[in-house]
Amino acid sequence: ITILGIESSCDDTSASILRDGVIFSNIIASQDVHMEYGGVVPELASRAHQKNIIPVVHQAIEKAGIQANEIDAVAFTRGPGLLGSLMVGTSFAKGFALSQNIPLIEVNHLQAHILAHFIDDVNNKYEHPEFPFLALLVSGGNSQIIVVKDYLTMEVIGETIDDAAGEAFDKCAKVMGLPYPGGPIIDSNAKNGNPHAFEFNRPRIAGLNYSFSGLKTSFLYFVRDRIKENPNFIQENRNDLCASLQYTIVEILMNKVKRAVKETGIKQVAIAGGVSANSGLQDALREAEANKNWKVFIPQLGYSLDNGAMVAITGYFKFLKNEFVGQETAPFARMTIK
Numbered sequence: 021i022t023i024l025g026i027e028s029s030c031d032d033t034s035a036s037i038l039r040d041g042v043i044f045s046n047i048i049a050s051q052d053v054h055m056e057y058g059g060v061v062p063e064l065a066s067r068a069h070q071k072n073i074i075p076v077v078h079q080a081i082e083k084a085g086i087q088a089n090e091i092d093a094v095a096f097t098r099g100p101g102l103l104g105s106l107m108v109g110t111s112f113a114k115g116f117a118l119s120q121n122i123p124l125i126e127v128n129h130l131q132a133h134i135l136a137h138f139i140d141d142v143n144n145k146y147e148h149p150e151f152p153f154l155a156l157l158v159s160g161g162n163s164q165i166i167v168v169k170d171y172l173t174m175e176v177i178g179e180t181i182d183d184a185a186g187e188a189f190d191k192c193a194k195v196m197g198l199p200y201p202g203g204p205i206i207d208s209n210a211k212n213g214n215p216h217a218f219e220f221n222r223p224r225i226a227g228l229n230y231s232f233s234g235l236k237t238s239f240l241y242f243v244r245d246r247i248k249e250n251p252n253f254i255q256e257n258r259n260d261l262c263a264s265l266q267y268t269i270v271e272i273l274m275n276k277v278k279r280a281v282k283e284t285g286i287k288q289v290a291i292a293g294g295v296s297a298n299s300g301l302q303d304a305l306r307e308a309e310a311n312k313n314w315k316v317f318i319p320q321l322g323y324s325l326d327n328g329a330m331v332a333i334t335g336y337f338k339f340l341k342n343e344f345v346g347q348e349t350a351p352f353a354r355m356t357i358k
């Protein structure tokens with residue numbers, strides 16, 4: 021079975037070819053138009069998707085070494101995401117399915133981030149988690165703890181009540197004058213800083229839920245007050261600020277995961293979403309793996325940021341269950357994991 025996966029939910033246009041569960045190509049066109057605005061500009065994003073989608077799909081097919089008429093189904097991200105962005109991938113997928121006379125499969129982007137853990141590619145076979153496992157989904161738009169019972173059966177047991185972890189990284193980066201997206205920059209600066217140089221308020225929130233908006237505010241006020249005393253405070257302390265902030269975010273994330281492991285008795289933990297690339301979070305998980313007997317799964321970088329491969333693998337599992345949709349399908353910006 022050969023599946024074309026299309027991702028266009030935010031600011032990356034991506035297409036991937038998957039054959040019998042193995043990724044043959046995963047082409048990602050990132051948009052740098054948003055950098056100077058300090059965040060993704062929806063209107064510019066959808067225009068860039070419109071420009072990129074056909075070349076990206078062409079490249080994915082070419083790199084896989086197949087012909088378009090060998091594709092058995094097309095899977096696309098239906099949501100969540102920016103409506104104008106989702107529209108481009110959805111419309112393309114519909115047109116492609118119609119022209120090739122093949123079935124159409126809609127994919128939940130969040131499920132796809134998690135199912136990226138079941139990808140194998142032509143060069144590598146990876147170890148996959150076994151059901152049930154816990155997923156920590158941490159991205160630009162979401163922070164959730166999920167019990168994954170089967171490929172398509174997932175239960176959210178904790179989630180943020182305000183900002184996502186990636187948003188906390190990006191917004192605090194903006195406070196420090198770093199370009200968007202700030203998460204990866206904070207991560208690399210943190211490597212040269214002291215994680216205990218500064219302390220920020222941690223949220224007090226019951227159960228397995230998260231909250232990150234207080235941290236962002238606390239960080240903003242802290243920096244603002246210090247700048248009053250020393251206008252060069254940020255420049256002189258950038259690495260320490262990044263390290264301390266990252267330490268705090270990772271600690272917040274880990275505390276609830278530890279609690280979730282305790283409450284569910286499930287010791288397999290897989291991380292997903294863009295923030296799973298964070299080295300501080302990865303280190304903390306590896307430490308828990310060593311000390312607490314967890315089994316930790318960390319996705320390959322190319323499959324952790326937004327990508328078509330995760331859409332293709334999700335499409336594959338839905339294909340096996342005959343979960344197809346008709347041409348009347350439409351994008352849904354606020355989709356959640358049920």
Ligand code: ATP
Binds near residue numbers: 030
């Ligand atoms: P969603 O998947 O919820 O719709 P999204 O698609 O915008 O949101 P992703 O592309 O999965 O999110 O992840 C992007 C986020 O990941 C950004 O907030 C970015 O700063 C963050 N991120 C990426 N790499 C790192 C890193 N090394 N450390 C911290 N954050 C990171």
Ligand code: FE
Binds near residue numbers: 159160325326
């Ligand atoms: Fe994403």
